[in-house]
Amino acid sequence: MGRVSQAQAQENRRRVVATASRMFREKGTTVSVADLMKAAGLTHGGFYKQFDSKEDLVDEAITHAFDEPGAHSPVRRPVPPTEPEATRQTLIDDYLSVWHRDHAGEGCPVSGFAADLGREPDQATRAHQVYANGVRNLAAQLATADDDGMAQFCTMVGALTLARATRGNPLSEELLQAARTALTQNSTAQPEPQQHTD
The missing domain is CATH 1.10.357.10 (Tetracycline Repressor, domain 2)
Structure with a gap:
């Protein structure tokens, strides 16, 4: 049971970071924690079980955005690297x-x-x-x-x-x-x- 709970917590954190990465790019880092958690489908209180502060989430969201495949190519059309x-x-x-x-x-x-x-x-x-x-x-x-x-x-x-x-x-x-x-x-x-x- 503990493993499932830990796995779910990791999944929730991943979902919050991905949601924050998208919302911060779209609306800025002034997006409230409450709105962010709602968009992620989680409770406001759950944020503080996952992150020490909103600043920590901003760091993770920016890092996540750059780690995404194709982060620099919005449409992501395949082009041969030889050209x-x-x-x-x-x-x-x-x-x-x-x-x-x-x-x-x-x-x-x-x-x-x-x-x-x-x-x-x-x-x-x-x-x-x-x-x-x-x-x-x-x-x-x-x-x-x-x-x-x-x-x-x-x-x-x-x-x-x-x-x-x-x-x-x-x-x-x-x-x-x-x-x-x-x-x-x-x-x-x-x-x-x-x-x-x-």
């Missing part, structure tokens, strides 16, 4: 899609947690390194021979954030398209410096 430019283009298209704009809770944790970590730099101290690694990993997926991908990634996150803030206005889609166009043109322009000969 780096196709992989890069798919990432850009998926990241700057209307679907990703409208599904923050299921989307990239970099854009999903940026505002909260920026406002409360000490709130989720253990997660900061996880977050920084996530930023670097996604930027690396955009890298080309002469570009580390960081500026491209900044363009993507900025465009997505602005598109979410203007959702419902035609400007929202314009922002997504402008970023896709800029990144695609940037890609086609990048090989040019390598064509110079000595």
Whole structure:
């Protein structure tokens, strides 16, 4: 009986962390414990049997989001790893899609947690390194021979954030398209410096 109880407790904790990861990305870490537990289908009092504080849950939720398979690719379309430019283009298209704009809770944790970590730099101290690694990993997926991908990634996150803030206005889609166009043109322009000969 004790094993079943322990297994259930572990499952409840997993469910709370997964729910928090989604809700925090969608609504911010200001989501109340009561609302979070209700969404997870558990009682408010059960939270304190599982976590020392909400800050601990924020850390776990951020770490969970980055550990999810495909955390950096919201639509998760399969692309052969032997085709780096196709992989890069798919990432850009998926990241700057209307679907990703409208599904923050299921989307990239970099854009999903940026505002909260920026406002409360000490709130989720253990997660900061996880977050920084996530930023670097996604930027690396955009890298080309002469570009580390960081500026491209900044363009993507900025465009997505602005598109979410203007959702419902035609400007929202314009922002997504402008970023896709800029990144695609940037890609086609990048090989040019390598064509110079000595």
